[in-house]
Each structure stands twice: as structure tokens, then as C-alpha cells.
Amino acid sequence: MLLRQTERKEFSMKAIEIKTKEQELIREINSDVNLLESALEYVRKIKKSQLKYPCQYSVDELKIRLKEGHKAAKAGIYKTQSEMRSKHPL
Numbered sequence: 001m002l003l004r005q006t007e008r009k010e011f012s013m014k015a016i017e018i019k020t021k022e023q024e025l026i027r028e029i030n031s032d033v034n035l036l037e038s039a040l041e042y043v044r045k046i047k048k049s050q051l052k053y054p055c056q057y058s059v060d061e062l063k064i065r066l067k068e069g070h071k072a073a074k075a076g077i078y079k080t081q082s083e084m085r086s087k088h089p090l
Contacts (some may be wrong), residue, residue: 029036034058072078079087 029039
């Protein structure tokens with residue numbers, strides 16, 4: 001029980017320290033427009049680099065998928081637009 005209280009206290013102190021650092025950072029950045037712009041640009045760049053785009057095929061993989069799609073369409077293996085919309089509504 002005492003250990004849990006100590007852990008909570010440490011967590012609470014860390015949260016307070018983080019909040020203090022956050023406020024210090026905000027004051028520092030807000031005092032300089034160029035720094036603010038640089039910080040925003042940096043954060044956006046990091047966020048964009050962390051995005052994972054679905055279906056990242058190489059050109060060769062795309063060509064294979066296209067051929068498979070044409071074969072399936074000729075064989076009548078496909079779904080209509082309404083079937084796809086009912087499965088994946090907007």
C-alpha cells in the first residue's frame with residue numbers, strides 16, 4: 001500500500017514537472033514569432049512523417065494488381081458500386 005502511494009506521489013510530481021516545463025516552453029515560443037513558426041513547422045513535419053499510408057504498393061505490385069483486376073472483371077468476379085457502398089459507407 002505504501003509503495004502505491006509513493007508511486008502516485010512520484011507520478012503526480014512528474015505530471016507537475018511536465019506541466020511546468022510545458023508552460024515554460026509555451027512562454028518561450030510565444031515570445032518569438034519566428035520560433036513559433038519554426039516549432040509549428042517542426043511539429044507538423046514530425047506528425048506527417050509518422051503517418052502510415054495504407055496500400056503502399058510498388059509500381060511492379062500495382063501492375064500485378066491491375067492485371068489481376070482485369071482478369072477478375074473478365075471472369076465476372078467483382079462487386080458493384082452499390083455493393084461496395086453498402087459494405088463501406090461514406
